[in-house]
Amino acid sequence: AIWMTQSPSLLSASTGDRVTISCRMSQGISSYLAWYQQKPGKAPELLIYAASTLQSGVPSRFSGSGSGTDFTLTISCLQSEDFATYYCQQYYSFPYTFGQGTKLEIK
């Protein structure tokens, strides 16, 4: 199985800030990585797939980068609706593991 380390687990920021979330793999996964946003009581929503491709309808302030073992989700200018929990997921090999999650809270 591929081990994933997502960091930080908690991130405090203010509206307008630029933030980054990291996901590191125990082995290379090419670009088979997705990022999801989840708000309390709701199902996750896909933000980024194939490491850097923005899902349709997702604001351009979200971006993804990386390949191989190191990946990053960046939110360039935080809006109030962005405070949520974010997960990475690898779909290179089974089991298709998720990262531990990053809760983005208002500072």
Next chain:
Amino acid sequence: EVQLVESGGGLVQPGGSLRLSCAASGFTVSSNYMSWVRQAPGKGLEWVSVIYSGGSTYYADSVKGRFTISRHNSKNTLYLQMNSLRAEDTAVYYCARALWFGELSLGYWGQGTLVTVSS
């Protein structure tokens, strides 16, 4: 419009069984990669299982041998048969569809159904 609606959750005793359903509309289940993902209360997401359009199935180690993913083509419905349930299987279970054929990120999700395993 793609829609996924889960049902079948509830309270079950340890060692018991439950079958979850996921009714799909707006697309054909048998032509897509379909997954189950769960989330224990206050915890993160855990991938559970996938069924490919060709019928191949894969499972997380934590459920292998106890859970079975399947589909009913004429009902356009995905299922998760859960046997020998344990307290640690307590979670909201989501069904999800791959974004499109060949892109396995989960682009569409249902609202989830809660399974509680307790005596």
